[in-house]
Amino acid sequence: MTEEISRVSQLRPARPHVVIIGGGFAGLACARSLGNAEIDVTVIDRRNHNLFQPLLYQVATAALSPADISEPIRRTLGRYRNIKVMLAEVNGVDPTTKSVRFDDGGAVSYDHLVIATGSEYNYFGHDEWRAWAPGLKTIHEARLIRQRLLVAFEKAERTDDPEEKQRLLTSVVIGGGPTGVEMAGAIAELGRFMITRDFRDLSPNHFKVILIEAAPRLLAAFPENLARYAERSLVEGGVQVLTNTPVENITKSEVIAGGRTFSTGCVVWGAGVKASPAASWLGIEGKAGGRIPVEPDLAVQGFNDIYAIGDTALGMGESGKPLAALAQVAKQQGDYLGEALKAKLLDGRAPEAFRFRDRGNTAVIGRNAAIFDFGTWQMKGRLAWLLWAMVHVYLLVNFEKRLLVSIQWIWRYATRQRGARIIDENAATQVPASTRRTET
Amino acid sequence: MTEEISRVSQLRPARPHVVIIGGGFAGLACARSLGNAEIDVTVIDRRNHNLFQPLLYQVATAALSPADISEPIRRTLGRYRNIKVMLAEVNGVDPTTKSVRFDDGGAVSYDHLVIATGSEYNYFGHDEWRAWAPGLKTIHEARLIRQRLLVAFEKAERTDDPEEKQRLLTSVVIGGGPTGVEMAGAIAELGRFMITRDFRDLSPNHFKVILIEAAPRLLAAFPENLARYAERSLVEGGVQVLTNTPVENITKSEVIAGGRTFSTGCVVWGAGVKASPAASWLGIEGKAGGRIPVEPDLAVQGFNDIYAIGDTALGMGESGKPLAALAQVAKQQGDYLGEALKAKLLDGRAPEAFRFRDRGNTAVIGRNAAIFDFGTWQMKGRLAWLLWAMVHVYLLVNFEKRLLVSIQWIWRYATRQRGARIIDENAATQVPASTRRTET
Numbered sequence: 001m002t003e004e005i006s007r008v009s010q011l012r013p014a015r016p017h018v019v020i021i022g023g024g025f026a027g028l029a030c031a032r033s034l035g036n037a038e039i040d041v042t043v044i045d046r047r048n049h050n051l052f053q054p055l056l057y058q059v060a061t062a063a064l065s066p067a068d069i070s071e072p073i074r075r076t077l078g079r080y081r082n083i084k085v086m087l088a089e090v091n092g093v094d095p096t097t098k099s100v101r102f103d104d105g106g107a108v109s110y111d112h113l114v115i116a117t118g119s120e121y122n123y124f125g126h127d128e129w130r131a132w133a134p135g136l137k138t139i140h141e142a143r144l145i146r147q148r149l150l151v152a153f154e155k156a157e158r159t160d161d162p163e164e165k166q167r168l169l170t171s172v173v174i175g176g177g178p179t180g181v182e183m184a185g186a187i188a189e190l191g192r193f194m195i196t197r198d199f200r201d202l203s204p205n206h207f208k209v210i211l212i213e214a215a216p217r218l219l220a221a222f223p224e225n226l227a228r229y230a231e232r233s234l235v236e237g238g239v240q241v242l243t244n245t246p247v248e249n250i251t252k253s254e255v256i257a258g259g260r261t262f263s264t265g266c267v268v269w270g271a272g273v274k275a276s277p278a279a280s281w282l283g284i285e286g287k288a289g290g291r292i293p294v295e296p297d298l299a300v301q302g303f304n305d306i307y308a309i310g311d312t313a314l315g316m317g318e319s320g321k322p323l324a325a326l327a328q329v330a331k332q333q334g335d336y337l338g339e340a341l342k343a344k345l346l347d348g349r350a351p352e353a354f355r356f357r358d359r360g361n362t363a364v365i366g367r368n369a370a371i372f373d374f375g376t377w378q379m380k381g382r383l384a385w386l387l388w389a390m391v392h393v394y395l396l397v398n399f400e401k402r403l404l405v406s407i408q409w410i411w412r413y414a415t416r417q418r419g420a421r422i423i424d425e426n427a428a429t430q431v432p433a434s435t436r437r438t439e440t
Numbered sequence: 441m442t443e444e445i446s447r448v449s450q451l452r453p454a455r456p457h458v459v460i461i462g463g464g465f466a467g468l469a470c471a472r473s474l475g476n477a478e479i480d481v482t483v484i485d486r487r488n489h490n491l492f493q494p495l496l497y498q499v500a501t502a503a504l505s506p507a508d509i510s511e512p513i514r515r516t517l518g519r520y521r522n523i524k525v526m527l528a529e530v531n532g533v534d535p536t537t538k539s540v541r542f543d544d545g546g547a548v549s550y551d552h553l554v555i556a557t558g559s560e561y562n563y564f565g566h567d568e569w570r571a572w573a574p575g576l577k578t579i580h581e582a583r584l585i586r587q588r589l590l591v592a593f594e595k596a597e598r599t600d601d602p603e604e605k606q607r608l609l610t611s612v613v614i615g616g617g618p619t620g621v622e623m624a625g626a627i628a629e630l631g632r633f634m635i636t637r638d639f640r641d642l643s644p645n646h647f648k649v650i651l652i653e654a655a656p657r658l659l660a661a662f663p664e665n666l667a668r669y670a671e672r673s674l675v676e677g678g679v680q681v682l683t684n685t686p687v688e689n690i691t692k693s694e695v696i697a698g699g700r701t702f703s704t705g706c707v708v709w710g711a712g713v714k715a716s717p718a719a720s721w722l723g724i725e726g727k728a729g730g731r732i733p734v735e736p737d738l739a740v741q742g743f744n745d746i747y748a749i750g751d752t753a754l755g756m757g758e759s760g761k762p763l764a765a766l767a768q769v770a771k772q773q774g775d776y777l778g779e780a781l782k783a784k785l786l787d788g789r790a791p792e793a794f795r796f797r798d799r800g801n802t803a804v805i806g807r808n809a810a811i812f813d814f815g816t817w818q819m820k821g822r823l824a825w826l827l828w829a830m831v832h833v834y835l836l837v838n839f840e841k842r843l844l845v846s847i848q849w850i851w852r853y854a855t856r857q858r859g860a861r862i863i864d865e866n867a868a869t870q871v872p873a874s875t876r877r878t879e880t
Contacts, residue, residue: 400859
């Protein structure tokens with residue numbers, strides 16, 4: 001039985017056991033590079049799928065389906081017989097007994113531990129805002145935003161009250177980083193299309209998308225000229241951009257920011273992330289938004305058998321500046337750590353320090369508008385948009401998804417239709433309460 | 441403003457207003473055939489999308505995404521400027537004032553009313569079973585079944601208790617009609633694949649799919665030899681078929697049927713439908729499972745301005761037997777009624793009686809196995825399966841969906857992979873309670 005073999009092999013002292021918490025870009029890259037090595041690997045995630053987060057905004061705006069951008073972690077790692085996958089929620093680590101604890105009472109022990117638990121949205125002490133302003137980190141949140149957008153339009157169509165109509169057709173996006181810019185651009189496109197094509201009693205004059213940013217300009221991580229281009233493109237697409245406008249409060253139907261009150265039917269939060277709470281598991285203090293400081297070999301400072309990679313780790317770039325919480329950093333760190341662990345555990349070699357190679361930074365504003373910053377050179381406009389689309393299709397996990405997403409994009413480019421405009425039944429109909437409880 | 445024009449036009453006595461409740465096969469067919477006629481049409485549905493129910497079992501078994509088989513009703517009807525779509529839940533009809541009431545207090549008045557509200561699963565007086573044994577009528581239910589199946593496998597992988605493992609890997613499908621047969625076959629395929637390919641601690645010996653039917657044989661609507669073939673194919677695929685086995689009770693983890701107790705991790709209900717409660721709106725008594733008896737012109741008996749079509753209507757075939765609750769009956773009735781209303785309202789002609797044309801009946805058991813009954817001749821096996829696939833792709837609503845579904849089927853045929861194996865986060869992670877409440 002495979003079952004027994006794998007159990008026994010974990011007991012053999014000769015075969016080290018690496019436990020990876022988190023199956024995102026960082027964790028999966030690390031697991032893959034340990035694939036089929038003489039090392040037992042266990043990947044633990046609270047979700048059964050990895051998610052291609054850069055395209056999650058397209059699920060939220062009804063352009064793609066969740067399955068187009070996610071894949072079961074088991075499927076991704078299925079070909080490596082030395083890797084086990086567990087669906088579990090970690091709630092603690094005990095470095096003394098070298099074990100990871102789950103919230104259901106279970107536990108698993110490790111020889112080497114890799115923490116790749118990512119980041120979550122930061123509401124800066126106002127967690128009560130989350131209910132009205134979901135972020136964009138999970139399929140659940142993307143569906144929630146899609147649901148609110150589409151329901152707001154349906155309700156607007158039915159109401160005779162012009163103020164209520166105006167409120168329902170006003171979307172507010174908070175945060176002028178790439179996610180906020182992408183969401184604002186995509187909502188503007190979706191709304192304009194639906195109003196002109198599918199609704200009878202809605203007027204484009206009522207439709208508003210407001211992008212709110214506390215800082216003086218959008219896209220702080222990009223050069224100023226690209227950010228200016230992005231803002232111009234957004235405004236041309238019908239988005240109202242408000243910079244220097246810090247958010248003061250969010251309720252079910254209002255956003256108060258910069259002293260003004262905005263009545264709204266749908267709010268999206270994209271205003272900053274913080275690391276997962278993994279630092280507290282280790283009893284250390286996270287820095288720069290809860291991130292775990294790591295050594296040049298990505299070991300957690302003060303430990304020699306625990307590593308941290310991806311958004312939850314605070315690594316240093318060559319310039320001495322902290323590395324940003326980006327997918328490409330996570331992926332490179334995962335690749336590096338897998339190789340480093342093999343060198344260390346199998347050959348007894350000490351690995352060289354991790355070096356980040358910047359592949360360039362990109363954001364998409366909408367149809368025919370994107371920006372690329374490669375440091376020494378830049379791109380913007382239609383060509384950048386085409387490159388953005390090609391890169392993102394290429395980064396999808398397999399050929400099937402690449403083909404499916406390409407077809408949907410080409411279809412959408414030609415028709416401006418959005419394929420996934422589904423309002424879940426439970427929004428508008430009665431689902432038995434017990435069924436509901438079971439699912440959520 | 442379009443808004444004002446459409447309002448005014450509804451007041452003009454010369455332009456009759458037809459209200460259609462329900463945007464399924466029947467309601468949409470009726471609306472379409474009234475498209476761009478000199479008639480105002482309002483389509484009311486509690487969902488914003490129509491659903492291609494014949495393929496819903498593929499969503500439940502992670503083969504397709506919800507968006508692949510559903511489309512916004514607004515999009516389907518968007519090109520007809522005389523048709524308005526409303527997202528609302530109807531809870532009553534007043535034939536005296538000729539108006540339809542909504543549960544949110546709204547109402548709309550009609551000149552002619554078409555009731556196309558479909559059917560729902562019948563738990564034969566045991567509605568408490570619904571929580572543990574969802575049917576397969578909505579996207580919500582399909583996702584719920586998918587979720588339970590996938591979570592059961594994940595839990596089975598983690599448990600060391602062999603009895604619990606056996607329970608979690610046992611699925612019970614109740615009802616031996618086409619839905620039950622399709623679900624049992626699809627679950628067997630999915631489970632076998634996942635166990636051999638993606639899990640480490642599960643053995644095929646533990647995996648069981650049990651199909652339970654109260655009657656002496658499966659597929660009562662098909663000739664006996666086709667039903668026997670279907671049963672043989674299911675058994676070859678690893679499904680245990682129990683006929684003459686009426687269900688006595690269903691709890692969270694058990695099904696009691698025919699005096700035996702089956703411990704199970706996932707139950708699916710497909711054991712009979714009843715009509716929507718529309719008969720009670722009209723104060724008449726439904727027959728044969730709550731269906732509304734209709735005249736040969738599909739008018740509800742006793743009314744000359746209210747019609748019923750599709751699953752919720754009880755029409756008579758040429759042989760004097762009631763017409764079955766089938767998609768093809770619904771579609772033909774919708775087409776007919778649209779034309780009949782045009783004849784009546786625009787030309788003052790009395791339409792001929794509705795005549796059902798039987799296009800044949802089909803069910804699919806699994807890879808390379810399906811059955812067709814065309815009355816005078818039959819088909820089964822691989823060729824029938826190919827024809828089944830082609831017919832169902834063709835019946836999808838537009839070219840994009842046809843292409844997307846075809847690609848996924850070809851991919852799946854070649855690799856046996858299932859693209860949509862997503863467990864929603866809220867099953868395994870903590871979603872803020874308030875967010876959860878908002879969505880459901």
